[in-house]
Amino acid sequence: MFRESPIIRWRNYSDRYKLSGHKCTKCGANYFEKKGMCVCGNLIFSEMFFSGNGKIVSFTKIHSGPSVFEEQSPYCVAIIDLEEGARITAQIVDCKYDELKIGLGVEAVFRKLYKSGEKGIIHYGTKFRLKL
């Protein structure tokens, strides 16, 4: 279904691959994915790039994933405060779940997200790991 569509993700390659974001030209707020209207009411955004550095705000370990993620289970997902001010959701990899704590520093890494269906289109994107 939609998770097997190459196009639905292609639109977001810039966000997913380069961690690009959108800066409000009026108040300077940064968004990971474009928001229709900034909280300040402005509609104009300029492109910016996140450094990939951030901190864990909350995290969990998913033991029972949706269909396309089933073979990866269990895996860790967190909400991360990026240092430029946006908050995003992403997987945390290369660590033991017990090592995760709210407030710990993380950095972005480029990884495979999932392979969808029989046609096997592979979706890539950003995950995070604990800062070394």
Place this chain on the structure above:
Amino acid sequence: MKIGVIGIGITRFGEIWDRGLRELLLDSQLRALNDAKIVPQQIDAMFTGNMLGDSLSGQVHIGAMATENLNLDKPSIRVEGACASGALALRQGIKAIESGDAEIVMVNGVEKMTDVDTGQVTTALMGAGDEELEGFHGLTFPGLYSLLANAYMHKYPSLTRDILAEVAVKNHFHGARNSYCQFKNEITKETVINSTMVADPLTLFDCSPITDGSATIIIAKEEIAKKMNSEVFITGSGLATDTLSLARRNTLTAIPAGQKAANQAYAQSNITSKDISFAEVHDCFTIAEIMAVEALGFAKEGEAFNLYKNKETYFDSKHPINTSGGLKACGHPVGATGIKQAIEATMQLRGEAKNRQVLNATVGVTHNVGGSGATACVHVFKRLR
């Protein structure tokens, strides 16, 4: 606002393999007509809450299905707001009466969830979150509430794993006393804590189940309801929204939309949380009930643990919460849940709740949430006779 409840009907909640969407819906519709003692032709309009007809049954156009079931050609609309679809349908029914467009409205909530495997249900339910920002990263619905739970328990360590389990224990205690409930068995704290981990820290027994079911409520203009000797009236309907994704929320330790919707409904009803006899709240996960109890004003943020520590949320206690068994024990056919809550409130206020009856119940509140809190709808029910 005074909108009368003139009829209620509900199917058994559970794994109902021998019936599809249409049959489930017809069952609750006929029961409600029978309870109201009216014929289908007296209904002016219908609203039906349903979230997953498209993704799990390949069926949309549930509005027309609902009128076709009763051989009617009246206005009929499907209402969708994720797990809050039921309450949203009820609210649309109320608005149709308030606008003068209808005098008697049938409001249904129906969901058929057990025809497909769990992975597909998990994917479909995640549609209530933000597909681009959350679903793409493998986040699941239990995962969203686990993120809330971990953030909450980090800020308020008084909410322990044990106390979270008490929410499910209490809801199963109530469920064991409810005939239309999915799980009619009592459980212990140990059952919750030792059950399979779904998304840390939430285990299988912290989560509401996958359920089939349908619920119907018939509401009417005040004058008509009074002529029909209705005892129960809806006096407030509040609705608020928030960001689809948790990451864009201002807080991860509360569901602000719930509080905003409650404040609207309380103001319309001239009540405060102190006037409330009981509440049916959206406990899709145990942590959600904790946040709901705080949103409704029974405890300040971070303090709801006290109510569970002191066992104050049982039907015969100070703040009865989820006497139906809640989403946890009664089951959670998503589109039907909001209507089930309204039916439980009506049964309590009519004095028909048998061995889970809240004594001297005069004011009941229903609290229905969509997604991880992006939609919240609260209704106030009063006994006025």
